[in-house]
Amino acid sequence: MGLFAALVRTARRRSPWIFHANSGSCNGCDIELLACLTPRFDVEQLGVRNEGSPRHADILVVSGPVTRNTCEALETVYAQMPDPKVVLALGSCPATGNVFAGSPAVVGPLHRVLPVDLYVPGCPPRPDAIVAAVAEAAAILAGDRPRPAEPEAVPPGTVPPEAGQPGTGQPGTGRPGTGNPEAGRHGDITTGAPR
Amino acid sequence: MTAWQTTVRLLAFPGLLYAVPAAFWFSWLHRKINARLQGRIGPPPFQPFFDVVKLAAKRPVPRPPGQALVMTLLPVGAVTATLAAIVLLPVLPGWTGFPGDLILLVALIEVGPVLGVLAGYASRSLWGALGSSREAVLTVAHNLPFLTGVVALAQANGFSLHAVATGGPLAVRILAVIAILTCLPVKLHLNPFSVATAEQEIYAGIGTEYDGPRLALWELAHGLEWVALTGLVAVLAFPVTLAWYWHVLAFVTLSLAVVGLLAVVAAATARFTLGQATRQFTVWGFGLALSAFGLALAGS
Numbered sequence: 039m040g041l042f043a044a045l046v047r048t049a050r051r052r053s054p055w056i057f058h059a060n061s062g063s064c065n066g067c068d069i070e071l072l073a074c075l076t077p078r079f080d081v082e083q084l085g086v087r088n089e090g091s092p093r094h095a096d097i098l099v100v101s102g103p104v105t106r107n108t109c110e111a112l113e114t115v116y117a118q119m120p121d122p123k124v125v126l127a128l129g130s131c132p133a134t135g136n137v138f139a140g141s142p143a144v145v146g147p148l149h150r151v152l153p154v155d156l157y158v159p160g161c162p163p164r165p166d167a168i169v170a171a172v173a174e175a176a177a178i179l180a181g182d183r184p185r186p187a188e189p190e191a192v193p194p195g196t197v198p199p200e201a202g203q204p205g206t207g208q209p210g211t212g213r214p215g216t217g218n219p220e221a222g223r224h225g226d227i228t229t230g231a232p233r
Numbered sequence: 234m235t236a237w238q239t240t241v242r243l244l245a246f247p248g249l250l251y252a253v254p255a256a257f258w259f260s261w262l263h264r265k266i267n268a269r270l271q272g273r274i275g276p277p278p279f280q281p282f283f284d285v286v287k288l289a290a291k292r293p294v295p296r297p298p299g300q301a302l303v304m305t306l307l308p309v310g311a312v313t314a315t316l317a318a319i320v321l322l323p324v325l326p327g328w329t330g331f332p333g334d335l336i337l338l339v340a341l342i343e344v345g346p347v348l349g350v351l352a353g354y355a356s357r358s359l360w361g362a363l364g365s366s367r368e369a370v371l372t373v374a375h376n377l378p379f380l381t382g383v384v385a386l387a388q389a390n391g392f393s394l395h396a397v398a399t400g401g402p403l404a405v406r407i408l409a410v411i412a413i414l415t416c417l418p419v420k421l422h423l424n425p426f427s428v429a430t431a432e433q434e435i436y437a438g439i440g441t442e443y444d445g446p447r448l449a450l451w452e453l454a455h456g457l458e459w460v461a462l463t464g465l466v467a468v469l470a471f472p473v474t475l476a477w478y479w480h481v482l483a484f485v486t487l488s489l490a491v492v493g494l495l496a497v498v499a500a501a502t503a504r505f506t507l508g509q510a511t512r513q514f515t516v517w518g519f520g521l522a523l524s525a526f527g528l529a530l531a532g533s
Contacts, residue, residue, distance in 0.1 A: 045286055046286060048283065049282075049284075049290065050287050052279075052280070052283045052287075053280070053283045053284045053286075053287040055284075076273075077271060077272035080268070080275070082264075082273065082276050083273075083274050083276065085276060085283060085284070087284075088433075090432050090433045090435075090436040090441070091436050091440070091441045093441070093442060093443065093444035094440070094444065094448060096287070096291075117294070118294060119294075119444075120292055120293050120444045120445045121292045122292075
């Protein structure tokens with residue numbers, strides 16, 4: 039590996055900037071994410087910055103079950119982020135739909151809309167689990183850890199045909215390659231990749 | 234000035250070899266002090282450097298060629314102009330400059346913010362345009378005391394940087410330096426005058442649409458602005474002729490002290506509204522700078 043490539047790899051590992059997108063969350067996960075920035079957890083020690091624009095960010099942190107209204111916005115935000123990028127599903131809602139599963143207003147889980155790399159289970163997840171997930175995301179950005187296999191392709195701007203129908207987004211329907219969202223509910227992070 | 238001296242100034246001190254590492258160092262120091270005052274540990278020492286390297290290595294989202302060119306040239310211009318301003322600073326005692334170099338320095342310092350205003354509009358983003366309009370209003374407001382302070386110094390010493398840095402009445406110098414110092418937070422987008430960038434409030438303001446290497450250039454330009462502006466205050470606050478190494482030591486120490494002062498003020502204050510920020514400069518800042526100018530007129 040060349041010197042510049044090694045430098046870039048280190049820089050990606052040590053400078054993961056996040057953009058937080060709320061896709062219909064109850065705000066529980068959002069508050070826990072903000073707690074990561076406070077003196078108790080101080081995620082800036084890892085070089086993390088919470089950016090106001092998705093174009094600046096490396097990690098897209100999505101909370102909420104992905105409602106119909108936010109689906110298109112999520113795709114736009116994802117498209118605006120420059121490569122390499124990682125999608126992190128924050129909490130149980132983007133992973134399984136949680137208590138909103140089956141609602142006609144919900145398109146999620148998130149993996150129906152975006153390729154999810156990491157899940158942080160919990161309702162809401164603890165801040166230390168979020169910090170660990172961001173560190174894991176930084177390792178994926180740097181190429182230290184393999185990215186999970188690509189999910190089934192969904193054309194941009196389209197809603198999956200079954201989305202919003204009763205019975206979709208049931209808990210425990212984690213798709214192969216994107217990690218099992220039900221695994222490690224008590225703070226573990228699953229990537230779907232071998233450790 | 235010999236070609237050798239010019240080369241040293243451009244490439245070594247206070248040029249590239251000093252300015253670029255200092256840009257990262259000052260940015261880190263500001264973030265670190267801010268974090269410590271908030272009870273946090275803060276970022277590790279090389280954080281701004283890693284931020285810029287990471288951004289430079291990202292693959293930006295494709296744009297129309299014309300817009301991409303403009304959005305690339307604007308931060309390149311800001312980096313170049315700010316670096317040129319740093320090179321002009323009379324840090325080493327052998328440098329006597331040329332007549333009117335103070336005007337060139339002030340112009341070069343202003344190029345960065347002006348290009349920043351253009352950058353917000355050029356990105357065709359609502360939030361970029363909003364940030365640009367705020368930045369434009371603040372630029373007009375804070376330049377009233379800033380330029381009056383510079384003119385007060387020039388009234389006493391002439392428009393030569395070397396003369397301004399080494400001579401003139403002390404009372405004029407103190408008032409003018411304070412007036413210039415109060416303008417630094419707005420030039421560096423710091424609290425309480427951070428309304429132009431207003432992170433999260435208007436997304437990322439001027440820089441909302443910038444990504445990858447273009448954003449890396451803006452980050453570098455911002456770091457260089459720290460070096461240029463704190464260096465200007467350091468030069469004006471040390472009007473003594475000594476051996477060159479004392480000048481270098483005083484320049485670096487005073488620059489760091491100004492960084493610390495600005496970081497403390499930024500951490501201890503909340504953001505003014507645009508109207509409040511403008512009033513601070515058009516009333517209090519301008520009054521202070523006008524006092525310096527009056528003293529300079531009376532003394533001449």
